Amino acid sequence: MSSTNRWAWVEVDLAAIKANVAGLVKQAGSSQLWATVKANGYGHGAVEVARAALNAGASGLCVALADEAHELREAKIAAPILIVSEQPEAAFEQMLHDDVAATVYNEATINNYAAVAKRLGVVGKVHLKVDTGMHRVGAPVDSAIARIEQISALSSLQLDGIYTHFAAADLPSHDETDKQQQRFDGIVAELDRKGLRPKFVHTSNSAALLRNLNSKTDIVRVGIAIYGIAPSNETEDVASRLRPAMSLHARVSHVQRLSAGEGISYGLRTRLEKSANIATLPLGYADGVPRRLWRVGGEVLIGGKRCPIVGVVTMDQMMVNCGDLEVNIGDRAVLLGAQKSESISANEIATRLETIGYEIVCGISARMPRVYVENKA
Ligand SMILES: Cc1ncc(COP(=O)(O)O)c(C=O)c1O
Known part of the structure; x- marks a missing residue:
């Protein structure tokens, strides 16, 4: 916790x-x-x-x-x-x-x-x-x-x-x-x-x-x-030994099984192609998750698997398509960082959004609590 x-x-x-x-x-x-x-x-x-x-x-x-x-x-x-x-x-x-x-x-x-x-x-x-x-x-x-x-x-x-x-x-x-x-x-x-x-x-x-x-x-x-x-994708090689210090976490706050054809989030811009478990995470663009991340293939890690963001990111909440993955309220989601063998870097998110990793980490708002840890390598 x-x-x-x-x-x-x-x-x-x-x-x-x-x-x-x-x-x-x-x-x-x-x-x-x-x-x-x-x-x-x-x-x-x-x-x-x-x-x-x-x-x-x-x-x-x-x-x-x-x-x-x-x-x-x-x-x-x-x-x-x-x-x-x-x-x-x-x-x-x-x-x-x-x-x-x-x-x-x-x-x-x-x-x-x-x-x-x-x-x-x-x-x-x-x-x-x-x-x-x-x-x-x-x-x-x-x-x-x-x-x-x-x-x-x-x-x-x-x-x-x-x-x-x-x-x-x-x-x-x-x-x-x-x-x-x-x-x-x-x-x-x-x-x-x-x-x-x-x-x-x-x-x-x-x-x-x-x-x-x-x-x-x-x-x-x-x-x-x-x-x-890394300062840029072109300097990833010379930056490969660096350890990312920031990770972004949430717990699933709500779960729904929705049927094919159901629309999700403001504007109902996304319709499910097939029935799926949809997890809600209690953070949004007011916390620094870019609203349009859903449109550019943004993903979140749940249970060590990449799950696509579905529907527009709202101010305080966002939805994730977990497919048939069993997901429960309280499960941990990682938006930036590693979970099991998968990881999402600031530069991965930045590349999707045609920006730089700097903007992703600087954009995490003051409303998000910062928890300081000292992890072993
Ligand atoms: C004058 C100056 N020096 C150093 C830096 C640090 O740059 P970087 O984060 O790319 O190491 C900055 C950041 O923009 C800067 O404006």
């Missing part, structure tokens, strides 16, 4: 997180591993994952938001934290009190952050992010040196790092990763000439580390791999 009041829950295996981090730390060699725990630890629980990752050898943490960093500090996590994009000015005081490393790239943001640090009488740690090709955020390549010189001239800021983010490291045949690295190398060489190289020069995400592209990075900012999920 789960230890929650719901017959649907997420299990997070912290032993898998630790094993993944320990293996990735080894692979990272002389680079530090900073665990990316944004978006509530990719849906797994930021504080629990952060503690497990630090325990297994991570040196720091990355988050997306000032409030995500604050949650870690509130939990008494003292490790270095990098917020990976610029934040609204309203968050600056909190960030400085929390002693996090801010990412900066706009001239005005740098001046504003320095002014708030000066007013508080503290020195703000910053990393400059450079846009070497992803075109999401970052200082343009041709203004990176000017931004570094600007930061270096401000006594209330301390330049701890310079970094970039790869746009296509999860697509091994793509040539953009090499090009981004070359553009970034050019900036770092110029900083070396000027004596302005900061302590941390970094590039790599999970895919870059798994592909051993991390020789020139002081930090690997690893997210999806610590959760045991």
